[in-house]
Amino acid sequence: MKPPPFSYHDPATVSEAVELLATLDNAKLLAGGQSLMAMLNMRYAQPDHVIDLNRVEGLSYIRATGDGLEIGAMTRQRDVEFSNDVRRLCPLLNEAMPLVGHRQTRNRGTFGGSLAHFDSSAEIPTVCAGLDAVLRVAGPRGEREIAFKDFPAGYLSTSLELDEVLVSVRLPAWGAGHGFGFEEFARRHGDFAIVSAAALLEAGTDGRITRASLTLGGIGSAPVRVAQAEAALMGEPGSVETFAAAAEMARGIDAHEDIHAPAAYRQHLAVVLSRRALEKAWSRVEGN
Amino acid sequence: MSEKRRVSLAVNGTAYEETIETRLTLADFLRHQLGLTGTHLGCEHGVCGACTVLVDGYSVRSCLMLAVQAGGSDITTVEGIAPSKDELHPLQEAFRDNHGLQCGFCTPGMLTTLVEFLRDNPSPTERDVREAISGNLCRCTGYQGIVDAALDAAQRLKGQDRTAGPDGGESP
Numbered sequence: 087m088k089p090p091p092f093s094y095h096d097p098a099t100v101s102e103a104v105e106l107l108a109t110l111d112n113a114k115l116l117a118g119g120q121s122l123m124a125m126l127n128m129r130y131a132q133p134d135h136v137i138d139l140n141r142v143e144g145l146s147y148i149r150a151t152g153d154g155l156e157i158g159a160m161t162r163q164r165d166v167e168f169s170n171d172v173r174r175l176c177p178l179l180n181e182a183m184p185l186v187g188h189r190q191t192r193n194r195g196t197f198g199g200s201l202a203h204f205d206s207s208a209e210i211p212t213v214c215a216g217l218d219a220v221l222r223v224a225g226p227r228g229e230r231e232i233a234f235k236d237f238p239a240g241y242l243s244t245s246l247e248l249d250e251v252l253v254s255v256r257l258p259a260w261g262a263g264h265g266f267g268f269e270e271f272a273r274r275h276g277d278f279a280i281v282s283a284a285a286l287l288e289a290g291t292d293g294r295i296t297r298a299s300l301t302l303g304g305i306g307s308a309p310v311r312v313a314q315a316e317a318a319l320m321g322e323p324g325s326v327e328t329f330a331a332a333a334e335m336a337r338g339i340d341a342h343e344d345i346h347a348p349a350a351y352r353q354h355l356a357v358v359l360s361r362r363a364l365e366k367a368w369s370r371v372e373g374n
Numbered sequence: 375m376s377e378k379r380r381v382s383l384a385v386n387g388t389a390y391e392e393t394i395e396t397r398l399t400l401a402d403f404l405r406h407q408l409g410l411t412g413t414h415l416g417c418e419h420g421v422c423g424a425c426t427v428l429v430d431g432y433s434v435r436s437c438l439m440l441a442v443q444a445g446g447s448d449i450t451t452v453e454g455i456a457p458s459k460d461e462l463h464p465l466q467e468a469f470r471d472n473h474g475l476q477c478g479f480c481t482p483g484m485l486t487t488l489v490e491f492l493r494d495n496p497s498p499t500e501r502d503v504r505e506a507i508s509g510n511l512c513r514c515t516g517y518q519g520i521v522d523a524a525l526d527a528a529q530r531l532k533g534q535d536r537t538a539g540p541d542g543g544e545s546p
Contacts, residue, residue: 088397088398088399088402089397089399089440090397091376091377091397092377092396092397093377093396094377094379094396094397094440094442096442116440119438119439119440119443120420120435120438123399123420123437123438123439123440124419124420124437124438126397127399127418127419127437128418128419138440138443140443164432184505187509188423188508188509189433189487189490189491189506189509190423190426190433190434190435190487190509191420191435191438191509193429193432193433193434194429194432194434194435194438194439274508275504275505275508276508276509
């Protein structure tokens with residue numbers, strides 16, 4: 087198998103990449119290539135131009151900011167996996183990273199590439215949904231920010247315009263001592279999750295929940311926040327019953343059906359994994 | 375349309391300057407242009423792991439990388455693992471002694487993956503090893519022998535100078 091013929095471009099700066107993207111017809115950005123290269127080999131993708139971002143300067147970094155983390159779009163997944171700043175400020179992401187593909191794909195795959203490709207069963211978009219990530223993109227009209235909730239636009243589709251490049255992602259950190267839990271069910275280690283659940287919890291000194299985030303991946307065309315469960319958890323004590331009741335609310339979410347699992351099975355997994363993720367998060371809330 | 379570029383890279387310690395078609399994968403470049411057919415191609419879309427090579431010390435699926443992207447890099451293929459023509463790498467010896475291969479198709483990917491893994495994790499558990507090779511498919515149902523070989527190799531490597539590996543890559 088061979089990729090179809092294309093013209094290869096390897097710009098050195100973001101503005102060169104943007105200019106190429108804005109002026110070339112049927113162009114495709116190449117980040118880590120762990121999805122696009124497979125699509126090229128199988129000729130699912132047939133771009134006339136491939137714009138390789140691997141030599142663009144300044145897109146690979148993990149930076150602790152005042153209120154969280156900023157991760158450059160071309161940062162290798164491996165570097166996110168082993169980052170002490172990620173472990174310290176976004177432990178939920180640290181927990182999910184080893185589940186992203188395999189060692190060989192994390193060595194090459196990028197943080198931003200997973201977001202731009204936007205497979206709904208991928209772990210990185212699910213964590214970004216749970217953390218209310220903010221995506222920074224560059225285009226011919228300058229830079230703009232996209233809140234994660236405005237990012238999905240259907241299966242494998244995002245609100246990135248055709249001439250825009252994802253440059254970085256901001257992840258607001260939760261308070262010190264917050265709890266986190268990431269759970270997924272996949273056929274084999276490293277496979278895409280059939281369903282995944284990401285939970286974040288904060289509690290007051292009285293042991294009641296003051297902040298909650300619950301996200302499901304793999305269930306629909308994009309990760310979904312279980313807003314009803316998040317609202318129901320507020321002010322409640324962290325008990326087995328509380329989490330079971332909140333998790334049950336995940337059953338009503340629209341689930342898609344494919345060769346791997348029927349919708350009802352995904353909904354079943356959503357409930358079980360939500361409960362486990364919430365319980366795990368609660369067990370890690372400091373002071374419990 | 376056949377666009378080409380001049381690219382310099384090192385493979386198994388030998389420097390090359392080659393004219394490469396830009397759409398050529400690293401795997402096809404190694405096999406067809408350099409004749410290093412030790413790197414095997416199973417699925418060609420990043421699932422089977424047979425084509426794993428080390429790029430600057432890190433394991434990478436060579437079917438999911440363009441050869442032009444390897445410009446300036448140091449590549450190690452299965453041909454470059456052994457210390458000399460007459461000697462096997464301790465990991466290769468352990469594969470032979472533990473029946474870690476049958477047909478041998480997945481073996482180059484298993485070896486390159488495990489060279490990196492054992493460098494980063496000198497004292498792995500069985501579970502660690504199984505996770506490490508989760509991205510490599512063996513269809514001879516040989517995983518048990520492969521896992522035994524990896525654990526055995528870890529012991530053998532402890533008995534020798536660990537800097538004797540194919541690269542001086544840093545552990546995470």
